[in-house]
Amino acid sequence: MGEISFGLPADPVRSGQEADLARARTGDDAAFARLVGPLYQELHAHCYRMLGSTHDADDALQEALLRAWRGLARFEGRGSLRSWLYTVATRTCLDLVASRAKRALPADLGSSSDRAVLDAAPLTDVAWLAPYPDQGLADGRAAPEARYERRESVELAFVAALQHLSGNQRAALLLFDVLGFSAAEIATMIGTSTTSVNSALARARRLIAEKTPSMSQQQALRKIGDAKVHKLVAAFATALERGDIDALVPLLTEDVTWSMPPLAHWYKGLAAVTDFALQVPITSCPSWRTLPTSANAQPAVAFYLGGDVAGPHTAWSITVFALRGPRICEIVSFLGPDHFPPFALPASLP
Numbered sequence: 294m295g296e297i298s299f300g301l302p303a304d305p306v307r308s309g310q311e312a313d314l315a316r317a318r319t320g321d322d323a324a325f326a327r328l329v330g331p332l333y334q335e336l337h338a339h340c341y342r343m344l345g346s347t348h349d350a351d352d353a354l355q356e357a358l359l360r361a362w363r364g365l366a367r368f369e370g371r372g373s374l375r376s377w378l379y380t381v382a383t384r385t386c387l388d389l390v391a392s393r394a395k396r397a398l399p400a401d402l403g404s405s406s407d408r409a410v411l412d413a414a415p416l417t418d419v420a421w422l423a424p425y426p427d428q429g430l431a432d433g434r435a436a437p438e439a440r441y442e443r444r445e446s447v448e449l450a451f452v453a454a455l456q457h458l459s460g461n462q463r464a465a466l467l468l469f470d471v472l473g474f475s476a477a478e479i480a481t482m483i484g485t486s487t488t489s490v491n492s493a494l495a496r497a498r499r500l501i502a503e504k505t506p507s508m509s510q511q512q513a514l515r516k517i518g519d520a521k522v523h524k525l526v527a528a529f530a531t532a533l534e535r536g537d538i539d540a541l542v543p544l545l546t547e548d549v550t551w552s553m554p555p556l557a558h559w560y561k562g563l564a565a566v567t568d569f570a571l572q573v574p575i576t577s578c579p580s581w582r583t584l585p586t587s588a589n590a591q592p593a594v595a596f597y598l599g600g601d602v603a604g605p606h607t608a609w610s611i612t613v614f615a616l617r618g619p620r621i622c623e624i625v626s627f628l629g630p631d632h633f634p635p636f637a638l639p640a641s642l643p
Contacts, residue, residue: 325362327396332375334429337381338447342429342467343386345396346423347635352373357385371477379472380482383464387483389468390460394420398453398625399552405561409572415555415628422453422554424627425590426636436471436473444590446471447614450588451529454504458497465490466497487530508593513616523585526592526614529621530583531594536575542567546619552626553610566624580605582642588613593632596626606642608633 311615318322336357336393340350361381368377379433396419397419405548425447434442445451446467455463460629464483468474469490476490483490525544532541542563551566552559562564580599589595591611599606608630615623 295609301526309456310374314365314370315369317362322362325365328374328379329358329361329461332378335435335443336378336428338425339358339379339382339442339467339472340386341425342446342463342471343383343453343460343463344389344393344627345452346420347425348423348631349389349393351387353389354382357382358386360606366502376474376478376482379474383482384484385467387460387464393401394423396420396453396454397450397554398422399455399554399557400550401456401632402452402557404559405565407560407565407568408560409560409569410556411572411577413556413558414569416557417555419555419557420457422449424449424593424613424632424636425623427587427590428637430590434473435471438473440470442509442511443471445511447589448510448591449589449615449623450505450510454501455498457477459493459503461485461489461537462493462497462500465493466501469494470498483637497561503638508617512620515617517619522592522616523621524592525616525619526585530585530596532596533574534581534583535571538567538571541570546620546622549620549622549624551626553626553628555628572584580604581607584638584642586636586638591615595636595638608640610637611638623625 310328313324317328319627337350337354339355340353341347344350344353345453361378368374398421402419427444427447430447431443455466458466461483465479468479469476470480476487476494479490480487529541529544532544545563545566547567548561548565549563550559550561551569560569578598580602582599584595586595588611591613593611595611596609597606598609610626610628611632612624612626614621633640
């Protein structure tokens with residue numbers, strides 16, 4: 294009688310990955326692309342969290358994938374390909390963190406202004422935080438052990454707080470609390486000890502707790518509900534398009550803030566924000582058109598500025614909102630047409 298095998302049937306997905314890995318090691322770039330493709334979006338989001346810029350994330354991930362391609366022969370398969378790619382991407386980002394200024398928002402640079410500043414010039418010597426196009430970003434947690442949801446981990450407040458951490462602190466927090474790797478795995482990934490990882494993680498958690506709201510935007514948005522969120526943001530866009538300050542004010546909390554990187558001036562409180570809105574976007578700007586979008590897993594609007602109602606309108610800002618209850622508590626307008634391409638938004642509206 295022949296030998297009977299009780300083994301489990303082969304996993305066709307795993308078998309396909311192993312075949313692609315073997316081909317990629319021989320120089321098959323199409324096989325390498327198939328291996329990396331399913332992980333590209335989450336690796337890109339990781340690079341954005343580390344660096345605070347979509348453009349920097351593009352550059353870092355391309356460099357990381359080039360390093361991985363060139364070093365694929367060193368991947369021995371003892372761990373998962375995903376873990377190895379995160380190691381390469383994290384180390385690439387750490388190299389950039391060490392050589393570049395941290396990303397900032399206007400509130401990081403100084404106190405708020407009480408009145409509208411009409412002659413402000415952009416600060417070009419500051420590395421500004423940039424918005425993140427969240428299309429394709431998965432819901433839920435990356436691993437059961439993760440403390441943050443994927444979409445929570447790209448919220449503006451969280452990413453802005455990350456920029457106050459050292460590179461290793463940033464990496465430890467993201468790899469442990471967002472991606473669910475163990476302290477021992479992280480120590481290997483970033484070339485340090487488990488004790489150092491745990492120490493960096495503790496310091497990072499304290500600072501993040503100090504600089505972020507107790508309720509994430511994902512929690513706030515779920516509590517408000519999609520229909521009310523859409524209505525609130527649409528009402529804000531309509532009020533600016535119509536120049537209706539009386540319709541705008543009831544949409545805002547008493548402690549609302551409005552900032553506009555790369556301008557250093559920012560405004561806090563209903564009186565200051567109202568004064569700015571009345572004097573600048575309502576009075577000084579001839580005509581607005583808008584498109585709804587989403588950025589950093591938060592509601593957002595793309596604003597286009599025109600010389601008159603009938604003429605063309607050009608890309609002006611990606612404006613991201615934070616909500617508390619039924620009102621807007623934070624507005625961040627990222628000025629400049631260079632923010633529009635990553636969102637697949639047109640450069641102008643006819």
